[in-house]
Amino acid sequence: MAKTIMTVDDSASIRQMVVFTLKQGGYDVIEAGDGREALSKLNGAKPDMIITDLNMPNLDGIGLIRAVRSDATRRFLPIVMLTTESQDARKQEGKAAGATGWIVKPFMPEQLLSVVRRVLG
Numbered sequence: 001m002a003k004t005i006m007t008v009d010d011s012a013s014i015r016q017m018v019v020f021t022l023k024q025g026g027y028d029v030i031e032a033g034d035g036r037e038a039l040s041k042l043n044g045a046k047p048d049m050i051i052t053d054l055n056m057p058n059l060d061g062i063g064l065i066r067a068v069r070s071d072a073t074r075r076f077l078p079i080v081m082l083t084t085e086s087q088d089a090r091k092q093e094g095k096a097a098g099a100t101g102w103i104v105k106p107f108m109p110e111q112l113l114s115v116v117r118r119v120l121g
Contacts, residue, residue, distance in 0.1 A: 005116065051079075055084075
């Protein structure tokens with residue numbers, strides 16, 4: 001059975017690229033346009049991993065990570081940031097919130113799949 005990955009990004013074009021890349025890699029994908037939508041979709045879904053942008057309206061990536069980590073059943077769910085942010089301070093903030101990894105946009109499809117495979121094992 002294919003693993004399911006949730007991708008969260010307010011940019012429809014970035015989501016399309018991520019979805020296309022992940023589906024090419026054999027994964028099922030759930031899409032959300034921001035952290036709030038992601039949390040509502042998590043109520044009925046059990047993804048194996050989340051890939052989220054940092055800067056989004058309504059609820060940003062750090063807020064999403066904190067909300068997911070506050071749920072005991074999802075404490076160890078892998079969450080990778082996919083963002084244009086590359087400053088160490090932002091990476092530390094993500095790590096402190098519970099991010100599993102960090103990919104800087106723009107990304108190469110093979111790079112994304114490599115990180116996903118490594119994180120999911």
